[in-house]
Amino acid sequence: MSEQQAPRRIGYLGPAGTFTQQALRRLYPDAEETWAAPGVEAALDGLRSGEVDRAVVPFENSIEGGVSSTLDQLIHGLPLVITRETHIAVEFALVVREGTTREDIRRVSTHPVAMAQTREWVARNLPGVELIPESSTARAAALVGAEVYDAAISAALAAEVHGLVVLEDGIADHRGAVTRFVELARGDVPPPPPTGADTTTMVAFIRDNRPGALLELLEQFAVRDIDLFRLESRPTGQGIGKYCFTIEAVGHIAEPRLAEALVGLKRTCAQVRFLGSYPRADGVVQPVADEAGPTAYREAQDWVTRLQGRA
Numbered sequence: 142m143s144e145q146q147a148p149r150r151i152g153y154l155g156p157a158g159t160f161t162q163q164a165l166r167r168l169y170p171d172a173e174e175t176w177a178a179p180g181v182e183a184a185l186d187g188l189r190s191g192e193v194d195r196a197v198v199p200f201e202n203s204i205e206g207g208v209s210s211t212l213d214q215l216i217h218g219l220p221l222v223i224t225r226e227t228h229i230a231v232e233f234a235l236v237v238r239e240g241t242t243r244e245d246i247r248r249v250s251t252h253p254v255a256m257a258q259t260r261e262w263v264a265r266n267l268p269g270v271e272l273i274p275e276s277s278t279a280r281a282a283a284l285v286g287a288e289v290y291d292a293a294i295s296a297a298l299a300a301e302v303h304g305l306v307v308l309e310d311g312i313a314d315h316r317g318a319v320t321r322f323v324e325l326a327r328g329d330v331p332p333p334p335p336t337g338a339d340t341t342t343m344v345a346f347i348r349d350n351r352p353g354a355l356l357e358l359l360e361q362f363a364v365r366d367i368d369l370f371r372l373e374s375r376p377t378g379q380g381i382g383k384y385c386f387t388i389e390a391v392g393h394i395a396e397p398r399l400a401e402a403l404v405g406l407k408r409t410c411a412q413v414r415f416l417g418s419y420p421r422a423d424g425v426v427q428p429v430a431d432e433a434g435p436t437a438y439r440e441a442q443d444w445v446t447r448l449q450g451r452a
């Protein structure tokens with residue numbers, strides 16, 4: 142079996158009981174060797190150093206948008222690529238030590254993305270409590286067990302894992318929130334074959350900030366009939382106003398239109414980082430106009446080749 146089919150060891154954002162662990166179980170129902178990393182950065186460091194062969198981390202939340210801690214780790218450092226994704230419905234519970242009542246709660250902890258999704262509920266139901274961010278919802282739960290906090294906002298599963306009880310269930314501000322998780326591999330792993338329902342993720346650093354620079358970048362996709370479904374700017378860390386763009390497009394690098402768009406980006410941007418082509422979790426196939434399909438590209442390329450007198 143190739144390395145791509147059978148990764149040996151898989152890292153994930155731990156400890157046990159995170160939503161990320163649920164994503165890992167969905168992606169690897171029979172995983173034998175897993176490693177609960179203490180944070181996204183540690184999980185990706187472990188992947189880069191070869192300690193694990195794949196890492197599963199949160200990437201985007203339907204309420205909060207891109208998970209900055211993950212995006213920022215992918216922008217710099219040894220290249221990593223996304224090879225798969227999955228969506229998990231996030232349902233939060235307020236978990237406490239046995240015997241704790243609402244009146245006892247002073248300090249509540251959770252992951253910042255979970256905090257953003259439950260802030261209104263907390264303000265309404267636990268006015269005046271102190272909210273403290275932790276590296277994951279399950280770590281917050283573990284620290285409730287260790288009596289560092291009075292309550293955590295986590296998956297109900299985390300209560301079970303860390304010897305706590307659920308005081309309130311279904312506490313989200315917005316029903317139906319979903320988090321998208323990705324499986325990452327080291328940058329030399331080739332993309333999985335195209336399925337017809339694929340996503341390509343990349344990061345572009347524009348050369349200099351001038352009028353029309355972003356439009357020029359977007360043109361690479363527009364003229365090739367490529368649908369973009371997420372465009373997010375992140376600071377490069379190189380000074381105020383220095384940003385790069387995370388771009389997510391419908392299609393696979395094996396398709397000529399996507400490959401050409403990447404050629405265009407590479408020519409016109411200061412730097413481009415390819416973050417993978419992989420199957421969409423929802424399997425939705427978006428139709429491609431005839432003139433942007435592989436046959437049109439092949440015919441046009443053959444025509445140019447003939448004109449060049451090379452065929």
Ligand SMILES: O=C(O)C(=O)C[C@]1(C(=O)O)C=C[C@@H](O)C=C1
Binds near residue numbers: 276
């Ligand atoms: O802390 C966890 O349990 C995670 O898996 C992380 C994470 C995230 O980063 O978005 C996952 C889902 C929820 O939206 C909140 C937190």
